[in-house]
Amino acid sequence: MMRRRTTLLTSCTALVLALGATACGSGDPVSAGGGDKALSGQTVTVAGVWSGTEQKNFQKVLDAFSAKTGAKTQFVSTGDNVSTVVGSKIEGGNAPDVVMVPQVGVLQQFAKEGWLTPLSATAEKSVEAGYAPVWKNYGSVDGTLYGLYFKAAHKSTVWYSPDAFSQAGVKPPASYDDMLKVGHTLSDSGLAAFSVGGQDGWTLTDWFENVYLSQAGPEKYDALAAHKLPWTDPSVVTALTTLGKLFKDRELVAGGQKEALNTDFPSSVEKVFGPKPDAGMVYEGDFVAGVAHDQFGRTIGKDADFFPFPAVGTGKAPVVSGGDAAVVLKDGKNAKAGMKLLEYLATPEASAVWAKAGGYLSPNKDLPLDSYADDVTRATAKSLVDAGDSVRFDMSDQAPAAFGGTKGAGEWKLLQDFLRDPSDPKGTAAKLEAAAAKAYKG
Numbered sequence: 001m002m003r004r005r006t007t008l009l010t011s012c013t014a015l016v017l018a019l020g021a022t023a024c025g026s027g028d029p030v031s032a033g034g035g036d037k038a039l040s041g042q043t044v045t046v047a048g049v050w051s052g053t054e055q056k057n058f059q060k061v062l063d064a065f066s067a068k069t070g071a072k073t074q075f076v077s078t079g080d081n082v083s084t085v086v087g088s089k090i091e092g093g094n095a096p097d098v099v100m101v102p103q104v105g106v107l108q109q110f111a112k113e114g115w116l117t118p119l120s121a122t123a124e125k126s127v128e129a130g131y132a133p134v135w136k137n138y139g140s141v142d143g144t145l146y147g148l149y150f151k152a153a154h155k156s157t158v159w160y161s162p163d164a165f166s167q168a169g170v171k172p173p174a175s176y177d178d179m180l181k182v183g184h185t186l187s188d189s190g191l192a193a194f195s196v197g198g199q200d201g202w203t204l205t206d207w208f209e210n211v212y213l214s215q216a217g218p219e220k221y222d223a224l225a226a227h228k229l230p231w232t233d234p235s236v237v238t239a240l241t242t243l244g245k246l247f248k249d250r251e252l253v254a255g256g257q258k259e260a261l262n263t264d265f266p267s268s269v270e271k272v273f274g275p276k277p278d279a280g281m282v283y284e285g286d287f288v289a290g291v292a293h294d295q296f297g298r299t300i301g302k303d304a305d306f307f308p309f310p311a312v313g314t315g316k317a318p319v320v321s322g323g324d325a326a327v328v329l330k331d332g333k334n335a336k337a338g339m340k341l342l343e344y345l346a347t348p349e350a351s352a353v354w355a356k357a358g359g360y361l362s363p364n365k366d367l368p369l370d371s372y373a374d375d376v377t378r379a380t381a382k383s384l385v386d387a388g389d390s391v392r393f394d395m396s397d398q399a400p401a402a403f404g405g406t407k408g409a410g411e412w413k414l415l416q417d418f419l420r421d422p423s424d425p426k427g428t429a430a431k432l433e434a435a436a437a438k439a440y441k442g
Contacts, residue, residue, distance in 0.1 A: 038070065039070050043074060044071050044073050045333070047077075047099045048076075049077065049080065049100070050077060053294060058100075059073075060354065068344065073341075082099070082102060082103075083106050086329075090115060090329070095115075095329045096329060096332055099326075100150070101326075101327055102397070103394075104138050104393055111146050112141070115331065116329065116330065117329070119328075119342060123346050135363050149363050152322070152323040153286060153321060154383060156319050158179070159281065159289070160307065162302070162305050163303070164189075168189040168280070172307035174311075175310045176242075183251070187252065192251065192254035194252055194282065194283065196282075196283075198416060199265075201407065201413060204412070204418075205394075205395070205404070205411055205412065206285070207283060208239060208415060209318075210309045211239045211318075214309075214312040214315035216315075218390065220233075224395065225399070231429050231433035232429050236432070240429060247419050261420060268282050269282055269288055273292040275296075286377070290359040300377070301376045305376065319392065320393075321363075322393065326341070355373070355377075358374075399440075414435060
């Protein structure tokens with residue numbers, strides 16, 4: 001089962017929906033000065049994981065595309081099972097034109113299946129001009145660019161309650177060790193340090209990835225992501241040991257390990273920003289802000305704020321990202337119009353539509369920061385863009401789904417087992433290697 005992880009906001013159960021939308025306007029997706037509706041009468045079908053608030057905001061982008069081109073759009077929410085849903089639609093002769101792919105591994109799978117059309121010269125030119133090379137690399141397979149990263153997530157953000165910090169007399173920490181000290185001070189003041197959403201295994205992979213990237217460095221991170229380095233490597237055991245010290249400390253984890261394993265991601269945010277706080281901090285990506293604001297009425301920057309995931313030991317502060325890449329399917333009924341949509345999505349103009357609505361980050365460095373609605377989002381966006389090629393894509397999103405993206409199996413389950421009992425980092429590393437070896441061979 002594929003997962004929603006980089007773009008989860010206010011809806012946690014994706015329903016299969018088909019929404020059509022049209023709008024009026026002028027121009028075409030590549031040249032805003034055009035007066036004719038070049039795609040009038042055509043429909044572009046787009047499939048993606050988004051639902052709820054995210055789907056509504058993406059629909060605003062599709063509506064802007066319709067206004068420029070005259071094309072109608074239809075969005076189908078796939079839920080977490082992007083690969084399965086799209087594969088069945090292709091087999092049934094009902095392939096969408098465009099898919100918003102949430103994982104590098106799935107994009108690579110689609111390309112190797114021969115399902116994808118390479119990006120047009122116009123779209124590729126926009127990527128080369130507006131994106132750090134790392135984003136082109138993650139969108140390419142065997143040197144061919146297939147994916148345009150339209151929406152990104154900054155997954156190296158620790159969210160906290162300014163009120164809780166103020167009452168405990170602490171400030172955002174500059175190092176991992178300082179973060180744990182802040183956590184113990186929070187605990188002494190009556191709140192646990194961290195709310196951990198361990199019921200969703202993907203949150204635990206994100207914890208591991210930030211610790212590992214900072215401790216082991218980008219070269220080993222890349223090697224482990226490609227399984228060129230085994231999970232039994234001492235660097236993995238070291239990262240698990242570091243993480244285990246936090247997991248087993250009842251003063252740091254709200255409700256202890258058992259409660260963490262029964263807490264899903266939205267509930268982990270609620271434990272910090274809901275009406276009855278149990279913790280002062282929750283680690284997850286920038287999308288925490290959407291839940292804190294939309295579900296619990298928090299004012300971002302005032303009632304909810306973040307600090308960068310701090311450097312571990314002597315390492316550098318990590319910048320882990322995720323994202324949704326737009327790809328065009330060869331078997332779509334209107335693939336040519338689908339490519340026009342991608343050319344539009346590659347422009348700052350398209351990104352600005354969702355940036356204004358909120359709950360969005362773009363890796364496009366040509367998008368002005370004042371396009372974002374608040375200072376906190378501007379700060380996370382600037383951090384992501386400024387990181388340039390040092391950004392590392394979510395490691396489990398790069399893995400085969402059987403290892404890095406399946407509920408109750410692979411890395412998700414093994415890290416949940418580790419949260420339950422962190423006493424044997426070396427044994428957990430061996431189990432991770434066995435699961436990875438099997439998945440990468442498959």
